Amino acid sequence: MIPVASASAQQQLPGKVLIAWNRFYDYPDVLKMANDLVTAYPNLLSLQEIGRTSQNRPLIVITLNNPATGADTSKPAMWIDGNIHGNEIQATETVMYSVDYLCKAYGKVPALTELVDRCTFYFLPSVNPDGRANWFNQQNSSHSSRTGMQPTDDDRDGVCDEDGPDDLDGDGSIGQMWRKDLQGSHRRNARDPRILERVSTELRPDGTMEYGEWSMAGSEGIDNDGDGRVNEDGPGGYDMNRNWPGDWQPDHVQNGAGDYPLCFPETKAISQWILKHPNIAAGQSYHNAGGMILRGPGANYLEGEYVGADRATYDSIANVGAEMLPFYRSMVIYQDLYTVHGGFVNWLAESLGVITFTNELWTDKRILQNGSDPSPEQMTRWRDRLLFGQTTTDWKEMQHPEFGTVLIGGGNKWSSRIPPPFMLEEEAHRNFAFTAFHAEQMPLLRFQPILIKQMSDGLWMITIEIANDRRIPTRTVRAEKKHIGMPDRLTVDGPNITVVSAGPMPQRLGTTFEPVRFNPQELAVEGGITGLSTETFRFIVQGKAGAAVRVKYSGEKFRDIEESFTLSAKP
Numbered sequence: 001m002i003p004v005a006s007a008s009a010q011q012q013l014p015g016k017v018l019i020a021w022n023r024f025y026d027y028p029d030v031l032k033m034a035n036d037l038v039t040a041y042p043n044l045l046s047l048q049e050i051g052r053t054s055q056n057r058p059l060i061v062i063t064l065n066n067p068a069t070g071a072d073t074s075k076p077a078m079w080i081d082g083n084i085h086g087n088e089i090q091a092t093e094t095v096m097y098s099v100d101y102l103c104k105a106y107g108k109v110p111a112l113t114e115l116v117d118r119c120t121f122y123f124l125p126s127v128n129p130d131g132r133a134n135w136f137n138q139q140n141s142s143h144s145s146r147t148g149m150q151p152t153d154d155d156r157d158g159v160c161d162e163d164g165p166d167d168l169d170g171d172g173s174i175g176q177m178w179r180k181d182l183q184g185s186h187r188r189n190a191r192d193p194r195i196l197e198r199v200s201t202e203l204r205p206d207g208t209m210e211y212g213e214w215s216m217a218g219s220e221g222i223d224n225d226g227d228g229r230v231n232e233d234g235p236g237g238y239d240m241n242r243n244w245p246g247d248w249q250p251d252h253v254q255n256g257a258g259d260y261p262l263c264f265p266e267t268k269a270i271s272q273w274i275l276k277h278p279n280i281a282a283g284q285s286y287h288n289a290g291g292m293i294l295r296g297p298g299a300n301y302l303e304g305e306y307v308g309a310d311r312a313t314y315d316s317i318a319n320v321g322a323e324m325l326p327f328y329r330s331m332v333i334y335q336d337l338y339t340v341h342g343g344f345v346n347w348l349a350e351s352l353g354v355i356t357f358t359n360e361l362w363t364d365k366r367i368l369q370n371g372s373d374p375s376p377e378q379m380t381r382w383r384d385r386l387l388f389g390q391t392t393t394d395w396k397e398m399q400h401p402e403f404g405t406v407l408i409g410g411g412n413k414w415s416s417r418i419p420p421p422f423m424l425e426e427e428a429h430r431n432f433a434f435t436a437f438h439a440e441q442m443p444l445l446r447f448q449p450i451l452i453k454q455m456s457d458g459l460w461m462i463t464i465e466i467a468n469d470r471r472i473p474t475r476t477v478r479a480e481k482k483h484i485g486m487p488d489r490l491t492v493d494g495p496n497i498t499v500v501s502a503g504p505m506p507q508r509l510g511t512t513f514e515p516v517r518f519n520p521q522e523l524a525v526e527g528g529i530t531g532l533s534t535e536t537f538r539f540i541v542q543g544k545a546g547a548a549v550r551v552k553y554s555g556e557k558f559r560d561i562e563e564s565f566t567l568s569a570k571p
Contacts, residue, residue, distance in 0.1 A: 003267060015104035016040035021097055021425035022166040024089050024418075027057065027129045033096055034062055034125065041103045043067070044116070051269025054150040057129040059269055062099055064121040066106075076442035076558050077120035077279045079354070080435055081270075084133015084241050084344065086145040090361050090418050090427065091286035095125045097428035098435060112436065117312030118559070119439055122277065127240065127266060127344075133144070134235060135413070139167035141174040142416045147236030147256070148264055154237040157227065164234025165221040168400075171393045173412035178214040179551050180405040187212035194395065196378050196407075220408050222401055230402060241287075242340065243267045247299060254341040261342065271386035274352070278485055281442045281472060281557035283348045284435045289417040291328040291363025293321045293434075295356070296349045298333045298340035307477045313355055313531055316471050317441055321357075321434045327365035333358075342484035353479030357438070359431055362419050366427075383415070391415035399521055441471040443558035445529060450551065454569040455540070459500075461538040462492065464510065466553055466561075468529040474555050475528030488525040488555035490537055497543035497567070505536040514540040528555065543567050 017036045025033065040043045044064055065072035080098060082091025102121065105112040126132050128148035134140070144165065151160035153318045165174040178196065189195035199212040225553070233370040237318070237356050239256030248254075248261040262268040274280060295314045297303055306314070318330035335338050340346065348356040367374045367382050374382060383392055393411040419427045448465035455461050468474065474488055492499055502520035503513045516523060518538070547567045554560040 002133070010231055011301075013101070013104045014102060015106060017100065019096075019100055021093065021428060022421045023424070024093060024421070025096075027126060030092055030096065030125050031058070031060070034060060034099075037099055038062065039105060044103055044106060045099070050273045051265060051309040051333040052259060053128075053130045053266055054148055054264065055133075057133070059127075059266060060123050060125065061273060062123040062125070064102055064116065064123065066117050069117045070559070072120040073277065073279050074559060075118065075120045075279065076281040077122055077277060078282040078284070078435065078439040078442065079122045079124075079274065079280045079348070080284045080286075081124040081127055081344075083125070083132055084127035084285065085141065085239075086128045086133075086135045086147065087143060087413075088146075088286075088288040088361070088419065089132060089135060090288060090424060091164045092132065093424060094286050094361060094428045094431050095123050097425070098432040099123050101429070101432055102436075115436060115440055118444070119442055120279065121439065122280065124270065127270065131236070138235075139165070139172060139174050140413045141165070142411065142413050142418070144174060144219070144234070144413075145236075147238055148240055148266065149236050150238070150264060151247035155227070155229070157225070157233070159233070160223065161233060161235050162231055162235070163221075163224040163227070163229070165219045165231050166224070167220070168220050168539055169393065169408045170400060171409075173393070173411060173414075174220045175393055175412065176410040177217040177219060177271035177400070177403075178407040179217040179400070179403040180213065181215040182211065182213070184212035184215040186214045186216070189212070190379060194392070195380060197376065214407060217403055217406060220361050238264070240264055240267050241340040241344055244271070244342050244344050244347035246342065246349075247297075247302060254273045255295060259344050271347075274348075278556040280348075280352070280354055282438050283345065283354045284438060285345050285356070285358045286361055286431065287358055288361045289363065290360040291325070291365060292337070292358075292360035293318045293325070293328055293330045294333050294337065294345070294358040294360065295331075296333055296343070296346040298343045298346045300334050300339070302346075302350065303334075305478060307481075309473070309530065310355075310477050313471055313473065313476070314357075317355070318357065318440055320437055321359075324434050324437070325359075325430050326369075327363050327371050328359075350478060351484070353476045353482075353484040355438075355441075355476065359434070361431060362417065362427060364416075366419070366423065371499070387420055388426050441531070443468050443471045443472055443474045443529065443531070445474070445553060445558055445561050446561050447551070447553075447561060448496045448534065450563065450565060452565070452568060454545075454567075458542055458544060460541045460543065460567050462488070462549070463505075463536065464492075464539065464551060465536045466490075466529055467534045468531055471531040473528050473531045474558050475526070477527075480527045483526070486557050488528050488553065490523040490525055491521065491552045491554070492539045492541065492549065493521055494543065494547055494549045496547040497541050497549060500542055502537065502539040505538055508534065508536045540569070545569070
């Protein structure tokens with residue numbers, strides 16, 4: 001028999017807002033959920049509208065902070081957003097799951113209570129509410145509605161958004177379209193005609209080619225504007241994750257980048273808000289799919305900007321994530337995925353000095369639970385046996401005005417890139433737990449015992465060692481080298497003392513320091529305090545025995561620390 005206390009300790013944490021995490025929510029429901037949580041936890045949460053989308057939907061940031069332990073801006077903060085691509089819907093649920101879990105864990109789970117008391121969280125549930133609304137409310141595939149919804153003339157014919165996909169079979173989604181082709185690349189599987197299999201490209205023994213009966217014709221749709229092309233100008237047509245100032249490139253280099261950095265109301269509003277919060281020390285942007293923990297750079301020529309110490313910080317956090325998230329891999333964007341100019345996480349990391357990841361949520365390797373991608377046959381069995389056919393539409397032969405005989409059907413918009421509802425909560429929880437670990441690595445400083453030595457009558461040597469007990473430095477090497485943000489400050493003062501000289505000590509146990517030329521009472525520490533390390537400083541001070549001294553170490557991305565003592569030769 002299990003004791004009652006032990007059994008109850010294993011139950012789900014009770015929350016003040018009842019939220020089902022085995023379903024997806026459209027944007028009005030997300031807003032309601034956010035407001036319900038803020039109402040239920042007024043001592044922890046606040047909500048701010050920071051701007052409006054192209055279609056006038058509110059962009060909201062939820063701040064999670066315990067004001068009893070200080071203002072949100074006085075603490076290191078983690079920024080967490082999702083759904084910059086409208087079809088990547090589970091990103092929003094993962095953000096909101098994080099808000100809910102931290103609130104209901106507060107006061108019950110010591111590790112998370114301590115985290116909330118020490119840190120601030122800024123959550124933006126959906127960067128792209130317009131794209132999300134379009135994906136839910138209109139006919140789409142699992143890949144469409146990635147863009148924002150500002151009208152865009154993709155085909156440069158003077159008309160915007162006039163030729164998007166069409167739901168020809170009336171199933172509510174945009175499926176695949178295959179045209180009849182005597183030299184086709186695919187044929188229907190003899191055992192299961194729902195599967196279109198590629199024919200071999202090797203010559204037969206007699207030297208002839210083997211052909212199928214069908215060739216891919218793209219997404220379901222027709223030529224709506226009579227220009228001879230199909231689906232060439234659908235809603236929107238740009239990519240807000242190519243519109244950020246870090247390594248932005250024009251559209252002829254980076255497709256979808258927009259006319260100039262931050263030209264869209266969503267990216268402009270978010271960037272302005274973030275720039276007003278230099279206490280952001282960690283970042284996470286949720287996307288889908290593929291099971292990836294991505295860091296920058298987005299382009300190969302920026303690899304040198306991620307120097308060894310910063311890379312080590314990224315790797316030490318991402319490697320933990322790879323253990324927490326089954327079949328996820330730690331990857332570099334340009335090297336392991338593709339080149340991205342103007343990406344959000346690259347802007348945070350390279351322009352603002354924030355340790356930031358993109359998690360690509362969900363991987364098909366979860367289907368077989370063995371780390372392998374399922375074959376087409378295995379995928380069909382999965383959809384039949386676990387999803388009961390709800391994510392597919394049987395192929396229909398139809399007459400197409402441009403292509404003649406076509407097959408239309410296949411997976412609907414729920415068929416890929418997202419977990420099935422019964423696996424959503426686990427996916428959200430594991431990713432939340434990883435970001436909680438990431439947040440826990442934001443700088444946590446303390447003074448080692450301060451050493452005071454009397455050099456002569458009225459002259460004192462003060463040695464100050466500052467420890468950072470977490471992995472993230474107070475300033476990344478990138479921030480130091482590019483002078484991003486304000487340097488840390490180490491101040492020694494008192495009403496009856498004068499700082500004669502001061503500077504950092506190159507060696508912790510050495511006897512020399514590097515004196516600064518000006519303002520020795522306030523050292524600018526451009527390099528900050530390295531993660532899981534210490535930095536040592538020495539001050540030469542004039543003052544009488546018993547004079548009061550205050551030491552303060554302050555900066556943008558950690559909680560300031562302060563200590564007071566009196567000048568005394570006693571050990």
